């Protein structure tokens with residue numbers, strides 16, 4: 001097993017409940033901690049997996065501070081209740097300002113980050129190179145492919161400097177080649193030493209497991225209305241975290257089957 005210590009708590013879900021005309025989410029409790037490995041300090045990559053209609057989008061909105069739960073709360077850092085704007089949110093359709101060039105959008109994001117004052121352009125150029133977008137900075141979003149839009153969205157959130165990046169279905173709509181690239185890119189973001197915590201909400205079990213260190217399964221329990229965290233899988237313990245080309249390993253395939261059995 002990869003040696004590591006789970007250190008300070010960065011996000012906590014405390015008894016989150018959401019009810020409309022019926023309970024949608026109930027008793028949601030989990031805690032995300034930073035991880036320290038020898039020579040590396042990094043955020044966690046957590047996936048929330050569940051079948052269609054179970055309540056993933058609702059939980060995504062609550063986590064991002066865009067929707068208040070009926071009861072309970074999400075707190076970040078020193079027990080501060082999360083509010084809209086605390087998290088870098090990447091929606092499924094990679095929403096971008098269509099009337100601005102990629103560079104103009106990125107500059108706007110960089111200017112929101114005080115740590116980048118005076119080095120905005122230089123940082124954009126560095127990320128653009130890393131994310132293979134150098135030749136696309138002067139294009140408009142409609143001139144980009146789905147994968148390129150996704151990379152611009154991720155760059156935007158990284159430039160803003162949010163500690164948390166919340167991604168809604170980051171693998172949907174990408175072709176097989178782009179899927180592998182997206183997995184690689186998110187792994188790269190999580191391993192950068194900027195201590196980002198990535199939270200991925202998805203029904204794509206295979207790709208979520210491939211980049212996460214922890215998986216939470218959202219599902220129903222017999223006789224109880226409303227979805228809750230049915231199971232937590234620690235992928236570090238199973239030696240499945242932070243590994244490239246893991247998808248054909250027996251223990252990876254067994255974990256996928258186990259998750260499918262829980263949904």
Ligand SMILES: Nc1ncnc2c1ncn2[C@@H]1O[C@H](COP(=O)(O)OP(=O)(O)OP(=O)(O)O)[C@@H](O)[C@H]1O
Pocket residue numbers: 020021024050051052053054055056057058059203
């Ligand atoms: N405004 C609302 N009023 C009442 N019920 C709602 C409202 N919004 C969502 N729901 C219900 O909450 C449940 C969970 O919806 P949610 O969109 O979170 O599912 P999901 O897991 O994201 O599904 P999918 O993977 O298909 O997108 C659904 O049964 C849905 O009908």
